[in-house]
Amino acid sequence: MELFNRAPKVMVGLCGLFIAQQGFAAGLVEDSKLNILARNFFSNADNRSGAADPNYTQEWGQGFIATFESGFTQGTVGVGMDAIGMFGVRLDSGKGRHYNPESTAFNGNIFPTDHDGRAVDEFGSLGLTAKARVSKTEFKYGTLVPMLPVVMSTDRMLQQTFNGGQIQSRELDGLTFTLGRLEHVKGRGSSNEMGMSIPGANNPQTGEFVNKFYYGGVDYKASKDLTLQYYYGGLEDFYKQNFLGLKYDLPVGPGTLRTDLRFFDNRADGANGHDPAYYTFGYYGDGVTKGKVDSRLSSAQFTYLIHGHTLAAGLQQVSGKSDAVWLNQGDGSTAYFMTESMIGKFQRAGETTWQIKYGYDFAGLGVPGLTFMGMYESGSNIRTPTGDKHEWERNLTVSYVVQQGPLKDLSIALRHASLRTEVSTQRDSDEHRVIVSYPLNIL
Secondary structure, eight states, X not given: OHHHHSHHHXXXXXXXXXXXXXXXXXXXXXXXXXXXXXXXEEEEEEEOSOSSSOSEEEEEEEEXXXXXXXXXXXXXXXXXXXXXXXXXXXXXXXXXXXXXXXXXXXXXXXXXXXXXSOBOSEEEEEEEEEEEEXXXXXXXXXXXXXXXXXXXXXXXXXXXXXXXXXXXXOOSTTEEXXXXXXXXXXXXXXXXXXXXXXXXXXXXXXXXXBSOEEEEEEEEEEETTEEEEEEXXXXXXXXXXXXXXXXXXXXETTEEXXXXXXXXXXXXXXXXXXXXXXXXXXXXXXXXXXXXXXXXXXXEEEEEEETTEEEEEEEEEEEESBOOOOOOOSSOOBOOOTTOOSSOOOOOTTOEXXXXXXXXXXXXGTOTTEEEEEEEEEEEEEOOTTOOEEEEEEEEEEEEEOOSSTTTTOEEEEEEEEEXXXXXXXXXXXXXXXXXXXXXXXX
């Protein structure tokens, strides 16, 4: 991985060399894009069980995410620069509705936490990315927003970002190769970079965090309807992960049957195999609930799409001694699990989860832009010292996108989730969100 260690100097040298030789070539400027997303985000969460603060949180803010993508200079090696700037303003949240002491949390649901346990008035960040392209291979170093099976950027009002280097190649038809290393992460509700960790080891004051996450894989588009995936992800001193995926669309009658299969194999790496400070959650027998990473997660989801209707059913199984793992610093994260939901993830040791979804696009009834999605999932056989436990979650979303006029593309989403669980480390919760987004294409 010496390439990534030398990446900053290499990129600066390339940019200076080629821009000096060619100036701002046509493609660098003419192919540039600048977009701004204005996102108004309201969250009300009622943690119905347990005595620890916060039992109730409510936050409301206005965020702005500006993304700039330059083109590339002309020549055999094209170079360019990307940027992402974010700024968030608190509209409503008091100490009693945000309270997160620095000793127990990095931030609330939307905002960072100040030294007194309150939501900050405003926060923001700027990330730059140098890039170079040779033929159909592109190299980036700087701020990244990965959306891959082994590492996914998450968002609320603002976007989580990572810092590192990545190479992506599409030289061969139907194949996309990706290789990268991440060094730091900046949370969706933070303006500070930090190291990476996993559940069980990510306590903000006493946890263990590292600065090396390696990933790589290939997406193979075998046909217009079939995609096969393999990815590897490795967080130094925590875990090694292998992922296999399949997506296939098959015409069935007047509709389409979509198959989505996923498999994760998670194993301990380095200190996680012997040092309790790096352990994760799970059940290891004899009342032991923390230990080394050891889990397999398998899921299958089948979706039938017909005349605006979406009907889906899925099954997920976690086997092994530990919970399934993913990059999680404790300040908000997203995992590429079938069961990724508003509140829970249903990834616990031994857990078997079934899921059903129904969605409808009201364009068929003459209301284009209006959609509905409902989901229910139930997890059982969760292994704990006091016997197997059960949990369930319900998600409901109604959204509307303005189709024309001066507010074209403005969207409004109303979301509700309820989680009920028998697991002592998880709280029953109800959450409501109102999200208003307005994208602006400047260039």
